[in-house]
Amino acid sequence: xxxxPHGGRLVxxxxxxxSRQRLIEEATEMPKIEISESLAADVANIAHGVYSPxxxxxxxxxxxxxxxxxxxxxxxxxxIPITLDVEPDEVRDVVPGDEVVLIYRKVPIAVMRVxxxxxxxxxxxxxxxxxxxxxxxxxxxxxxxxKSMLVGGQVLLxxxxxEPFERYRLWPKETRxxxxxxxxxxxxxxxxxxxxxLGHEYVQKAALTFTDGLFINPLVGWKKPGDYRDEVIVxxxxxxxxxxxxxxxxxxxxxxxxxxxxGPREAVHxxxxxxxxxxxxxxxxxxxxxxGRFYGPYEAWEIFKxxxxxxxxxxxxxxxxxxxxxxxxxxxxxxxxGNEHRVRISGTKLREMIKRSEKPPEYMMRPEVAEVxxxxxxxxxx
Amino acid sequence: xxMSDKVQISIARELYEKAKRFVEEQGGFSSVEExxxxxxxxxxxxxxxxxTMSKEDEEKVKERLRALGYI
Ligand SMILES: [Zn+2]
Numbered sequence: 011x012x013x014x015p016h017g018g019r020l021v022x023x024x025x026x027x028x029s030r031q032r033l034i035e036e037a038t039e040m041p042k043i044e045i046s047e048s049l050a051a052d053v054a055n056i057a058h059g060v061y062s063p064x065x066x067x068x069x070x071x072x073x074x075x076x077x078x079x080x081x082x083x084x085x086x087x088x089x090i091p092i093t094l095d096v097e098p099d100e101v102r103d104v105v106p107g108d109e110v111v112l113i114y115r116k117v118p119i120a121v122m123r124v125x126x127x128x129x130x131x132x133x134x135x136x137x138x139x140x141x142x143x144x145x146x147x148x149x150x151x152x153x154x155x156x157k158s159m160l161v162g163g164q165v166l167l168x169x170x171x172x173e174p175f176e177r178y179r180l181w182p183k184e185t186r187x188x189x190x191x192x193x194x195x196x197x198x199x200x201x202x203x204x205x206x207x208l209g210h211e212y213v214q215k216a217a218l219t220f221t222d223g224l225f226i227n228p229l230v231g232w233k234k235p236g237d238y239r240d241e242v243i244v245x246x247x248x249x250x251x252x253x254x255x256x257x258x259x260x261x262x263x264x265x266x267x268x269x270x271x272x273g274p275r276e277a278v279h280x281x282x283x284x285x286x287x288x289x290x291x292x293x294x295x296x297x298x299x300x301x302g303r304f305y306g307p308y309e310a311w312e313i314f315k316x317x318x319x320x321x322x323x324x325x326x327x328x329x330x331x332x333x334x335x336x337x338x339x340x341x342x343x344x345x346x347x348g349n350e351h352r353v354r355i356s357g358t359k360l361r362e363m364i365k366r367s368e369k370p371p372e373y374m375m376r377p378e379v380a381e382v383x384x385x386x387x388x389x390x391x392x
Numbered sequence: 393x394x395m396s397d398k399v400q401i402s403i404a405r406e407l408y409e410k411a412k413r414f415v416e417e418q419g420g421f422s423s424v425e426e427x428x429x430x431x432x433x434x435x436x437x438x439x440x441x442x443x444t445m446s447k448e449d450e451e452k453v454k455e456r457l458r459a460l461g462y463i
Pocket of ligand 1: 340345
């Protein structure tokens with residue numbers, strides 16, 4: 011049985027048919043708010059149920075509860091506020107009860123019924139969500155640049171924002187039908203913002219050994235400079251799956267959502283989102299969604315203790331390394347040998363090799379994966 | 393509610409004893425019956441509100457999944 015949607019009901023805020031036509035016409039008369047790529051992705055995620063039970067951008071009460079207690083005002087677990095930020099003059103003539111149209115790249119994306127316009131404290135947000143206000147943290151830096159007011163209210167999608175990876179983009183209602191069609195009762199979801207090396211493959215296959223299916227769901231969208239480009243991640247995974255995974259046990263699709271690098275809080279958010287896709291299990295890696303040295307290596311595991319009612323089971327799989335004595339990929343829990351026998355796969359080291367156009371050794375990365383990465387003149391975000 | 397609107401259900405005695413102890417120790421419920429009714433309502437109300445798709449919608453979704461090679 012696929013997971014029940016978070017909060018009990020899969021949200022569907024997509025306008026269709028004649029009501030969509032009518033909204034598009036009415037929208038030409040509504041006040042406009044221009045939104046960024048990440049916000050447009052959030053709107054689509056709300057409308058297609060990725061953020062169930064949210065039906066719009068958060069109102070103040072939910073926003074404050076999420077910051078303070080990591081729960082919505084109705085006690086449903088939720089760790090990252092989903093908010094729409096504006097400057098006061100963008101909503102000068104808007105009062106609660108008004109409908110506004112959200113515009114992305116000149117296209118009307120959604121109609122929003124404004125319920126509340128309220129100020130927020132970006133520093134407080136950073137402290138609560140990222141546990142730091144250090145501007146060298148990419149999530150903090152991005153937060154401090156956001157606009158000073160928040161607008162809350164339900165949205166109704168009228169046009170999907172453009173998706174270059176449409177061919178690999180599935181919505182929760184699609185993955186749910188797909189998992190059912192495959193007869194999967196247990197599904198382990200894997201979140202990633204990286205190209206796969208052997209450590210990732212080991213962790214995924216360890217989970218798949220005990221579940222019916224594996225759902226690989228990389229994030230596309232804003233990432234910090236130095237991270238891999240979206241197209242590189244997608245192509246690298248396609249190569250890995252084609253050569254090393256049984257096709258009937260794996261589903262690969264992308265999710266457009268910005269990385270926040272909020273460590274533990276974001277790990278829970280990632281789990282909730284995958285629950286809405288129908289996953290029953292969620293793989294939580296070492297330093298999940300972390301950056302630099304801002305979070306402890308297993309902090310993202312600890313936080314799950316606070317959510318016995320999450321409705322998706324976290325799988326804490328230890329970091330994998332190659333052990334010469336064991337003669338294969340293992341982890342600390344199953345290998346008794348000392349450090350002198352262990353070869354760790356460092357993402358940083360791999361990145362450096364790729365920057366020098368060097369092919370990483372096969373115990374670090376599958377040659378087919380390395381080839382597609384090295385084919386790109388510049389595989390990294392600038 | 394009239395008595396005739398109620399039905400009897402059998403459950404394991406062990407479970408009943410546990411529930412009875414729970415009611416006595418935790419408070420909030422005046423009887424095992426009330427606890428059971430509450431729990432059933434919780435489960436059933438969620439079930440009712442969970443997402444169900446029309447056959448037609450499901451077929452549309454399957455068409456896309458087939459076109460993309462997922463099924
Ligand atoms: Zn070993």
